[in-house]
Amino acid sequence: MTLLSTLLSLPAVIAFDVDDSGRLLVGYDGSGVRQLHEVSPAGDWRALTDLADRVTNGQLIPGTTRVVVEHDTGGNERGQLSVLDLTDPELELEPLVHDPEYFNTLIEVRADRLLYTSNRRNGTDFDLIARELATGDETTLWDGGGYVMRVKPSPDGRWVAVTRAGGPANSNQLLLVESGTTHTIEVTSYDDPTYLHAISWLPDSSGLLVASDADRDRIAILRYDLATGALSDLLVDERYDLAGWACPDGEHLLVATTDDGEISLALHRLADGVLLAPLGLPAGGCAARHMAAADPLWSTDGAYALINYNSPTEPPCVIRYTRETGELLTVRAPDMPELPANLPTPESHRVKSFDGEQIPVFVYRPADGGDGSAVVLVHGGPEWMSARVWHPMTIALAGQGHTVVVPNVRGSAGYGKRWYSLDDKYLRLNSVKDLAALHDWLPELGLDPRRAALYGGSYGGYMVLAGLAFQPERWAAGVDVVGMASLVTFLENTSDYRRVAREREYGSLAEDREFLEQASPLNQVDQIRAPLLVIHGANDPRVPLSEAEQIAAALAARDIPCELLVYPDEGHGLHKRVNQLDAYPKALAFLAETLK
Structure with a gap:
């Protein structure tokens, strides 16, 4: 087995839920597709689902033996909600919320009801819906329009905090919706250029914490008081981004600090933010996904916290933190093999750009010094970041002799x-x-700058195509994974809900079409001279397959080498191991040939 095949075959674990006994619900992809598993407090594993497609969430219904499961079809991200009973020997899924044409996202499960968001009203706006588990009756709690990002109900059930995409690029608006009424509090303005995430209610429901960069450059932890309506600083560090999650015991606060791609965790005092102790997690990795894609999870009594962790040398795993003792229990796959030795770790650099700005860069060097070739690997987003995380392709590229530059x-x-x-x-x-x-x-x-290639996915795929089109004399090859060839056709053909959110960042079709045309690699395709490999999922709801098809067709018409790999059971990226094992070794071989 090659190094890349070995790395891709290493299973990953992600945390979904934890109860007061320490029992976990996790996502685990040992079968090749992420499924829902139960891990007992003693460490015993049990598979709960066996679907053809991945499970995206699972939450216990408190006080019962039932679990709500979110899953999609073929990577289309149209989440459907089902329920299973842990005492059922067959573990059969019973449909709960099934609207296959729409996106239904599980928010929270309580003993009597669940909350979810759905765009089934008009295909564009996401409404917040409460479903009574006993009767199936549904109530729309909020239908104010827009792309809902985060939802967090208060512990007493009176309020629901909602963030939706704001007006300026990469901004969110924070709203508080009073259950059973039309009363809504606008904590922040729709027009504020403010990013918000990591909503965390205080245990007594008197207010909440939110990570925000309102009126500052860095993200700080703010406290909102319901009685006064005041939003004030709790914990600020002008050097780093912070996020915080209040412990249900009312006394402690889990704080994440982002520092040049590393995310560490520490326990603080909730009342004033004073540091109590670092958690002692392994250094050099990420203990929470940046921008809270996978927040730490407290058990309802605050005894345990679940932490999703990975690093350049550690595949995704779950760490259970016991607050009383500080014990850290790492939950890895039950069949995890030994990792390859001497995996590369990143060097941190700053590179001066055309206008004097300093670009943060990680460099992964081959163990033997390499063959002088380079692969520049660009992340998606665009407002995401390359962090110190597990990335099999980076390791394999370095193992093949390429120096990998990750900006x-x-x-x-x-x-x-x-x-x-x-x-x-x-x-x-x-x-x-x-x-x-x-x-x-x-x-x-x-x-050797003559042997340098670009590699990227999603927005990173756009950057690959833009580099080849606007800087054809520089780049020897490109690998585009689910990237946009034209910002115009991307916005025209993406999902309706996605267009509304992305026009804030790229510009609108109505007002900015001329610039969008200028910035589209497809309109500069005559300049591309480097060979290209394109990888795309047929069911991509974000970047339609037509983006890959049109750049491949345009290059073929000009006799520029271009291979298009399409996977009929994937969406925005490749999530099934069988497809990864087909596509990524081909990408590795393509770069070995073009950069030799």
Whole structure:
């Protein structure tokens, strides 16, 4: 088995839920597709689902033996909700909320009801819906329109905190919706250029915590008081982004600190934010996904916290933290083999760009020094970030002799509001210019700039195509995974809900079409001379397959080598191991040939 096949075959574990006994619900992909598993307090595993497609969430119904499961079909992200009984020997799924044409996302399960969001009203806006578990009766709690990002009910059930996409790029608006009424409090304005995440209610429901960069460059932990309506600072560090989760015991606070791609956790005092102790997690990794894609989870009594952890040398695993003793129990796959030795770890650099801005960059070097070739790997988003995480392709590329350069070009999160705003709308091509600066810097690493390729997914795929189109003399090859060939056709053909959210970042079809055309690699396809490999899922609801098809057709018409790999049972990216084992070794072989 090759190194890449070995790495791709290593199973990953992600936390979904925990009860007061320490029993876990986790996602585990040992079968090749992530399924729901139960892990007992003693560490015994049991598979709960065996579906053809991945499970995206699972939550216990308190006080019962039942579990609510969220799953999609073929990677289309249209979540459907089902329920299973843990005492059922067959563990059969019973449909709960099934609208296959729409996106239904599980929010929270309580003993008597569940909350979920759905765009079934008009296909664009996401409503917040409460479903009574005993009767199946549903009540729409909020239908104010927009793309709902986060939802968090208060412990007493009176309020629901909702964040939705705001007006400016990468902004969110925080609302409080009073259950059973039409009363809504606008905690922040729709027009504020403010990013919000990690909503966490105080145990007595008197207020909540939210991570926000309101009126500052870095994300701080703020406290909102329901009685006064005041939003005030709880914990601020002008050097780093912070996020916090209140412990149900009312005394403690779990704080995540993002520092140049590493995310660490520490226990603080809830009343004033004073540091009590670091959790002692392994250094050099991420103990929570940036921007709270996988927040730590407290058990309802605050005895345990579940932490999703991974690093450049550790596949995704779950760490159960016991607050009383500080014990850390790592929950890995039950059949986890030994990891390969001497995996590369990133060096941190700063690279000067065309306008003097400093681009944060990680460099992964081959163990033997490599063959002088380089692969620049660009993350998606664009307002995401490359972090110190497990990435089999990076390891395999370095193992093949390529030096892997992983930048956080302007527009990336994790380095302050100013940095992530430097690519908004008409500044889009400045992020592409960052690629040129990175290329010009390669000789300082002892690399051959004539043997440099671009690799990226989603927005990173757009950057690959933009680099090849706008800087054809620099790049020797490109690998585009689910990327956009044209910002115009992407916005025209993406899901309705997605268009509303993404026009804030890229510009609108109605007002900014001329610039969107200028910034589209497809309109510069005559300039592309490097060979290209394109990978795409047929069911992608974000970047339609037509984006891959049109760039492949345009290059074929010009006799530029381009191979298109389409996977009929995938969506935005490849999530099934059988498809990963087909596509990514081909990408590795493609780069070995073009950069030799």
